[in-house]
Each structure stands twice: as structure tokens, then as C-alpha cells.
Amino acid sequence: MTRDKKRKRYVRAVAESAGDRYARTARLLAGVRPPGAFQLKELLAECVTRPRADIDWGISWGEAEEEFASPVFTSDVLGGPVPYQSVLKLAGLLSQEGPDARLRAERVVAREHAVVAGRARRFELGLNWGVAYELCGVSGCPRQPVGWIGTRCEKHLAACAPEGTVDLAEAWAFARNDQHRERRGDPAVLEGSPEADLLVRVAVAQGVYEQAASALLHGLFEDPEMIDEVYWDPDEAQKVRDSMDRERARLDAVAAAAVRRIREETGVCAACREPLPASGGVPGFPPDHCSRECVPAPPRPRGHRHAWSFPPR
Ligand SMILES: [Zn+2]
Numbered sequence: 001m002t003r004d005k006k007r008k009r010y011v012r013a014v015a016e017s018a019g020d021r022y023a024r025t026a027r028l029l030a031g032v033r034p035p036g037a038f039q040l041k042e043l044l045a046e047c048v049t050r051p052r053a054d055i056d057w058g059i060s061w062g063e064a065e066e067e068f069a070s071p072v073f074t075s076d077v078l079g080g081p082v083p084y085q086s087v088l089k090l091a092g093l094l095s096q097e098g099p100d101a102r103l104r105a106e107r108v109v110a111r112e113h114a115v116v117a118g119r120a121r122r123f124e125l126g127l128n129w130g131v132a133y134e135l136c137g138v139s140g141c142p143r144q145p146v147g148w149i150g151t152r153c154e155k156h157l158a159a160c161a162p163e164g165t166v167d168l169a170e171a172w173a174f175a176r177n178d179q180h181r182e183r184r185g186d187p188a189v190l191e192g193s194p195e196a197d198l199l200v201r202v203a204v205a206q207g208v209y210e211q212a213a214s215a216l217l218h219g220l221f222e223d224p225e226m227i228d229e230v231y232w233d234p235d236e237a238q239k240v241r242d243s244m245d246r247e248r249a250r251l252d253a254v255a256a257a258a259v260r261r262i263r264e265e266t267g268v269c270a271a272c273r274e275p276l277p278a279s280g281g282v283p284g285f286p287p288d289h290c291s292r293e294c295v296p297a298p299p300r301p302r303g304h305r306h307a308w309s310f311p312p313r
Pocket residue numbers: 136137138141142143152153154155156
């Protein structure tokens with residue numbers, strides 16, 4: 001394949017994954033090196049053996065330069081200057097995978113940043129500044145993953161199996177309740193948390209809000225039918241019930257806002273293109289569809305673990 005053909009194929013692949021037009025993508029990728037595969041240890045070997053490169057960044061920081069400019073070496077793997085610190089931070093993020101980790105440069109913008117991807121995880125490296133941090137594991141996605149759950153951003157979590165979301169809501173809520181019991185606190189401290197909000201938004205997008213909400217409330221507080229048996233003191237039982245009611249109302253509001261946002265963003269049904277209803281509560285199917293009938297049948301489970309990395313099974 002000629003260089004030109006290879007480049008066009010690369011631009012087309014990036015355009016498709018980003019849902020953008022070819023011409024626009026080609027302009028954005030001007031000067032960007034097409035991706036290549038390498039092992040972490042190749043980049044590490046360069047990092048520990050290569051001398052510091054003297055780079056003219058085109059700006060003068062004067063005396064502050066020594067203090068602020070990240071020392072760089074010239075890397076063949078990433079095709080240009082790379083800060084030592086970026087590589088060492090990447091190695092830290094990949095410590096579980098070890099030096100044999102296989103990576104591929106998904107995109108390299110010389111002297112700015114590089115995106116490198118492994119099997120399920122992606123990272124951004126500063127090429128002018130010594131930083132490295134994890135990105136959502138879905139190719140082309142610029143967002144950061146929701147750290148406490150796994151390797152995907154909120155939007156791409158919604159593309160995972162909905163059963164995984166309900167399981168996770170339950171596991172997370174029980175774990176939080178356990179912590180609370182150890183501290184013997186007021187049940188009101190279990191109300192309201194960014195984690196519950198996130199789980200609700202993902203569940204709404206997947207059309208499993210009711211299941212996720214009951215899993216959350218049950219896990220956080222108590223099985224509603226068991227409250228009187230678990231709490232002998234009627235005042236305590238009432239406190240739990242009040243907390244549960246307030247949290248249910250709060251979760252309902254978060255869910256309703258999520259439905260509104262999805263419907264405003266999409267406007268028409270993803271299947272039949274009819275306008276989406278402006279009201280009607282939280283549906284038991286993905287809100288970017290007008291009705292259950294329009295939602296395509298889920299693909300047959302393929303037996304692999306869903307993309308949530310927690311809870312481990
Ligand atoms: Zn993403």
C-alpha cells in the first residue's frame with residue numbers, strides 16, 4: 001500500500017469512528033502521524049537510555065524555562081520529542097499490565113499530545129508537558145472514564161449491557177450501606193451522591209431506571225417489606241422510611257432531567273424518525289426511541305463479561 005493510500009485509510013477510519021466528515025477530519029489530522037503498534041517496554045527503553053533533547057518550542061520562558069519546561073527525549077516509537085515524565089506516568093498507569101503491555105498510537109499530534117491504546121484502556125500523553133492520564137476505552141472518545149467504575153466515560157457506559165448497570169447499582173448501594181452501618185450513622189447520610197446520580201443517568205439511557213432505582217434504594221436503605229423486622233425501634237424504622245422516600249423523589253428528579261436532556265439532544269426517534277414525546281415520565285426503554293416497538297431487539301449475549309469492571313466476578 002502506498003503512503004498516500006495508507007494515510008487516506010487512516011483518515012477515513014478516524015472520520016468514521018468520530019462520526020465526522022472525511023474532508024474535515026483530513027484537515028484536523030494534517031501533520032498527525034498515522035498509528036503504529038509498540039510495547040510499553042520499547043518506549044521505556046528509549047526513556048531510560050536517550051539523552052535529553054534540546055527543543056526549540058518557539059517561545060521563550062527565560063529563566064523560568066529550567067523550572068517549567070519538561071525535559072524531553074526524541075522517541076522513534078512516537079516519532080518526536082516526548083517528556084520523560086509522560087512515559088514514567090504512563091508506566092505507572094500500566095503497572096498492572098507490566099512492561100509487555102501492547103499499545104498502539106491512536107493519534108500523535110507532534111509537540112502537543114499523543115493518544116495510545118491498549119486492549120481495553122486508552123491514555124493521553126502530554127508531548128510538551130510531563131503528564132499522562134487515562135481516557136475512556138472507546139476508540140476516538142476524548143472523555144475521561146468514570147474512575148470508580150471502570151474504563152468508560154458516562155456516555156459509553158450507556159452502551160454496555162443494562163443488566164450490568166442494575167447489578168452494579170445493587171453492589172455499589174450494598175457496599176455503601178455496609179460502610180454506613182460500621183459508622184452507625186443517621187440513614188440520611190445515605191441520601192444524595194454523585195455515584196447514585198451517575199448510575200441513574202446510565203440506567204435511564206438504557207431504559208432500566210425502575211430496576212436500577214429499586215436496586216439502589218434496597219441496597220442503600222432496606223428491603224421495604226423488611227424495615228419493621230430489621231428495625232425494632234419504630235422511630236428508627238420511620239427515619240429509614242423517610243430517607244428512602246426522599247431519596248426516591250431525588251432519584252426520580254435526576255431521571256426525569258436525564259430523559260429531558262436525551263430527548264432534547266436527539267429530537268427524533270432513532271428508529272422511525274418521528275418526533276419524540278416532550279413529556280410522559282421516565283420510559284422503560286431507551287428515551288431516544290419513541291416507543292418500545294421501535295427499540296431493536298438486544299443482540300444475543302455473547303458470554304463475555306460486560307464492560308463494567310466492577311464488581312469483579
Ligand atoms: Zn467514551
